[in-house]
Amino acid sequence: MKKVYNFNAGPAALPKTVLEKAQQEFLNFQNTGMSVMELSHRSEEYESVHVKASNLLKEILEVPDTYEVLFMQGGASLQFSAIPMNFLHSNNIANYILSGSWSEKALKEAEKIGNCHIASSSKDKGYSSIPSAIQLSKNPAYLHLTSNNTIFGTQWREFPVLPANVPLIADMSSDILSRKIPIEDISLIYAGAQKNLGPSGVTVVIISKQLLEQCHKNTPTMLNYQTYAENNSLYNTPPTFSIYMLSLVLEWVKEQGGLTYIEEKNHQKAQLLYHAIDLSEGFYTGTAKKDSRSFMNVTFTLPTKELTQLFLHQAKEKGFVGLAGHRLVGGCRASIYNAVTLESCKALVEFMDNFQSNNR
Structure with a gap:
């Protein structure tokens, strides 16, 4: 086999042992005679995969009981729309910190939904550093940031401390599972899987139950976080193979220490x-x-x-x-x-x- 050093930005490298285990189970998962991709998402065999992935994520990241773990689709880009649709009400203002292209895209989507405010930005510095001097607007619905900026190579070391009534929302697509994070200080974390969590296809959302209660009732069903929380992320067919791969990656992380x-x-x-x-x-x-x-x-x-x-x-x-x-x-x-x-x-x-x- 050709020797390759994979430094792709995403989809990215997966642990070799994870790929080997998936290969071994590919045609006959747990003696079902079927691939995990062929299993019904309502079957006992798949349910065990689904639950294991959720439980391992909670264990490894030390997610408090006051949070829900959701499995969604559409990548981080869909979250750019889902967040303001759920939490940006007519009397509030969405606050965004600009630290690169992905935060710009998140802001652009939110501006289609309601009023927005740039709380801080390092655009004038060519996004070569993490922004400072955060200035929130009046009546902030939330503060959104991108924890790691893949294009410009910058990363938040510590997260900003906010007033208790202002939810912090973090796009952690490219550094989730890479370090310990203070989950309890962040009301919503979302991450496309294709960096550290597994292959593309599943998006992990970790959301506080308190914020979950604030979802706008008129948000479309498949963009409403309550839909996923109330149905264990099984309202419709989830990305079963991606969640299976996520469970294998989480097992690997646990085995590594x-x-x-x-x-x-x-x-x-x-x-x-x-x-x-x-x-x-x-x-x-x-x-x-x-x-x-x-x-x-x-x-x-x-x-x-x-x-x-x-x-x-x-x-x-x-x-x-x-x-x-x-x-x-x-x-x-x-x-x-x-x-x-x-x-x-x-x-x-x-x-x-x-x-x-x-x-x-």
């Missing part, structure tokens, strides 16, 4: 790459300010576009996949989600060092 181990390993990987960038004497330049650097997406540039293209070409020949920066910003990006190994990062650093030596 949980979030304590995962977070330590992610820091090691990020520090390895940032160290190589900082010691390159300007050959590689990190695009994010040091105090805002992401532990999930390491973004950097080379001195010229020609060198960048040569770097990416030679990297691909060596088996490094997914290192091109997002089309909006160019440059390079190494996405080092949970399943990306320390060995892969060491191999990339070795390649970067050799490339610099040969192209001074």
